[in-house]
Amino acid sequence: MHEHDVIVVGAGGAGLRAAIAAQKAGADTAIVTKLHPVRSHTGAAEGGINAALREGDDWELHAYDTMKGSDYLGDAPAIETLAQDAPEDVIRLEHWGMPFSREEDGRVSQRPFGGLSFPRTTYAGAETGHHLLHTMYEQVVKHGVQVYDEWFVSQLAVTDHDDPEDRRCHGVVGYDVKSGEVAGFKANKGVILATGGPGQVFDHTTNAVSCTGDGQAMAYRAGAPLEDMEFVQFHPTTLPSTGVLISEGVRGEGGILYNDEGERFMFEHGYANNEGELASRDVVARAELTEVGEGRGVDDEYVHLDMRHLGEERIMDRLENILHLAEDFEGVDGLVEPMPVKPGQHYEMGGIETDENGETCIDGLYAAGECACASVHGANRLGGNALPELIVFGKRAGKHAAGEDLGEAEITTGRTDETEPGEVDSPVSLGAVDTSDEDVAADGAAIEGESVVEHAVESERERVNHLLEKDEGVQHAEIRERLQKAMTENVNVFRNEEGLKTALREIRKAREDYQDVYVDDPSRTFNTDLQQTIETRNLIDIAETITLGALARDEFRGAHWRQEHQERKDDEWLKHTLISWDEGSPDLWYKPVVLEGENKTYEPKERSY
Amino acid sequence: MSTQETSAETEDAQPETEPAGSSHQDRRMQEKRERQAERDRQTEADAEAEAAENTVQIKVFRYDPEVEGKQEPRFDDFHVPFEKGMTVLDALIYARDHFDSSLTFRHSCRQAVCGSDAFFINGSQRLGCKTQLVELEEPVRIEPLPHQDVVKDLVVDMQHFYEQMEAVEPYFQEEDLPDAENLEEQRQDPENREKIKMSSRCIWCGACMSSCNIAAGDNEYLGPAAINKAYKFAMDDREGEDLKQHRLNILEQEHGVWRCQTQFSCTNVCPKDIPLTEHIQELKREAVKNNLKFW
Secondary structure, three states: OEEEEEEEEOOOHHHHHHHHHHHHOOOOEEEEEOOOHHHOHHHHOOOOEEOOOOOOOOHHHHHHHHHHHOOOOOOHHHHHHHHHHHHHHHHHHHHOOOOOOEOOOOOEOEEOOOOOOOOOEEOOOOOHHHHHHHHHHHHHHHOOOEEEEOEEEEEEEEOOOOOHHHOEEEEEEEEEOOOOOEEEEEEEEEEEEOOOOOHHHOOOEOOOOOOOOHHHHHHHHHOOOEEOOOOEEEEEEEOOOOOOEOOOHHHHOOOEEEOOOOOOHHHHOOOOOOOHHHOOHHHHHHHHHHHHHOOOOEOOOEEEEEOHHHOHHHHHHHOHHHHHHHHHHHOOOOOOOOEEEEEEEEEEOOEEEOOOOOEOOOEOEEEOHHHEEOOOOOOOOOOOOHHHHHHHHHHHHHHHHHOOOOOOOOOOOOOOOOOEEOOOOOOOOOOOOOOOOHHHOOOOOOOOHHHHHHHHHHHHHHHHHHHHHOOOOEOHHHHHHHHHHHHHHHOOOEEOHHHHHHHHHHHHHHHHHHOOEOOOOOOOOOOHHHHHHHHHHHHHHHHHHHHHHHHHOOOOEOOEEEOOEOOOOHHHHOEEEEEEEEOOEEEEEEEEOOOEOOOOEOOOOOOOO | OOOOOOHHHHHHOHHHOOHHHHHHHHHHHHHHHHHHHHHHHHHHHHHHHHHHHOEEEEEEEEOOOOOOOOOOOEEEEEEEEOOOOOEHHHHHHHHHHHOOOOOOOOOOOOOOOOOOOEEEEOOEEEEHHHOEHHHOOOOEEEEOOOOOOEEEOOEEOOHHHHHHHHHOOOOOOOOOOOOOOOOOOOOOOHHHHHHHHOHHHOOOOOHHHHHOHHHHHOOOOOHHHHHHHHHHHHOOHHHOHHHHHHHHHHHHOOOOHHHOOOOOHHHHHOOOOOOHHHHHHHHHHHHHHHHOOOO
């Protein structure tokens, strides 16, 4: 049993930032991560970090753009916190040595980005995430935070009170990938989940193979609700064959989208008459697919992104990484020909319900970064708002978990007088197939402090042994592949009732098959077969919440488009979708969106770019 | 409230547009459907043809200290159906997911930024995700990185590599942090940023260290990756002279820059094209200048 004050799960941007903050606040902090920190997928972020740093810009404009981008489903206190904290946190990164791109006067550069009224995206070439990740890992080393790397956290140790809001998280259970050892990590002050997105639910994604929604699924099964999971961002510019991301920075610097007829369709077909290519991501992704759907796609699959006119010097200075990606993964030279791009899954706006301090409704359990939902992004995230989310909310969660007073949170978590139950008509049973399984309630927990972790370790050992000892059945790869295909076909940019129900049936089938899953590799040494089998269960749970939320929400808002309901219904839907794991089945409920900010109330307006 | 015209609405609006326009659109849709049908026929035909002949042979190193039959290292052959644009990593994933789920290797981002999947491919250190199969001679031999302990199959123990990286104090030492009242970044010339740009691209994949003969024979040698990391800090104007001095002292020690014999193997294998050898030479020159005191 390892013991620390604060345990951070995951070592991407949010996890590293949380660990630095907690350690600096005097807590003995440890990071438990399934990848060595520098392997985290934050390193693949390209575009930049939004922060109001310059004359003519201020946090209120940043907040307004973010709220508009969210299609009025972001909560004002979270959005305003992001906009207010980002400048200081970005400048701090610079003082930690992050190699930002520079202007002639030596200040950090900022560029235009989609949906922004001011060019406030700070960047480091087209590899901003790589520099952010490495800079913060350097600080983690400097501050002496203990890192348990290649330890896969597979379960939270949470008490099993009937009401999730009475529960407390006492730590986590980790599986040492290198040796196969299962061990407990007791957290005296708090556990911070920073496990990133669940992109592997889909088969065409910019996300790494490791982005399997582990933290979201574990928190969900422990009783923390998942919020707004139906809002999945499909990035408009990914390489068709691999899903590798081509940064919005290309369009920020002046790149142009063309269809097969050479038309600049964002303008010529009226998708965004003012902002064109720099409309927000949901608008651009739908425009591209509409072009392809109406027969104007290149090879009936994608569109062209052209940056040749920017000139070699500017491209080499600001977008060099894009040239390498296009060359290495599509065989295209971006200096002499346009790049093929199409929408691909990129970011999950929804996540573990938290307040602006990263706290969930379970005592001692925090979440920050993509796995969390405060909610900053609402129905659609603006480009350049994910990296500040990592550092702002990572920092806040770290401080709060360590015991610093951040003031009373304005966002509520868990059920209150304002929440209302929801209903959705599913064609199949949902949730666990076998609810007699003891880990259905709260992932196999107990009531008392120390023994909660021991109990969870025991139940995890049993699960691992069971998977390893079984010597025939279904393999995870088969289940995962079918699930990804079903989600990509039915829960994509354009959604309809029939497709969503088909997806629910496929998810049910995946659950049933998973009952018979087995791990072929008998070894305890670096058993990735076992790790991926456990991850696959997480993907199934997450896929179900995404699809269920999408079926329930019969309106069009942000990234969520429904064929039968092509209008935003503010009188009915200015509310968050929440799904809780209740005795092994998903329970749907709603809470109102918070539009009251510090100095003003945000009025939902028609959203055009 | 929607600002988005959907295809359904567009069709409803068709009567108002010019007949020429709509017939043009109809024609495009008709052509699209025909192309789709042709592609479907083609795909089926391709799949059958491919299954029949177009496979690529990979020879993969296997070792597992725990499993009988794998305790003695061996090579396994896999015949993987080839698709255009397929990388070594794609082939490994296919083999693992379809033939042998115990085949073990690290990988994550698939786009050459996480540095997980450096292997010894046909005798050279390369990233699996960035290496196209068409460029390689068959059978493609895939082995773990040399000069490192093998944990299992293609997974090596990276601990020593990480220790060397951390031995050069790879973090900004600046203690003077901003607060809300004093919110100002440090200035840095674009030229200085350009100078450290290449060194800052390292993804810690370990390819250079594994290719270095000196590192292979001298376990204490800092190695090209760690020295390059130190270069990034030493050349950054934001840190100031005293710290640069401190960094040079670390690099001048017996197992530091002077061990490098400029064989350029690190530079040749670096997947990020970092001019490692050049950086090490530059630090040698700085070290010499540092020790020649004219006064």
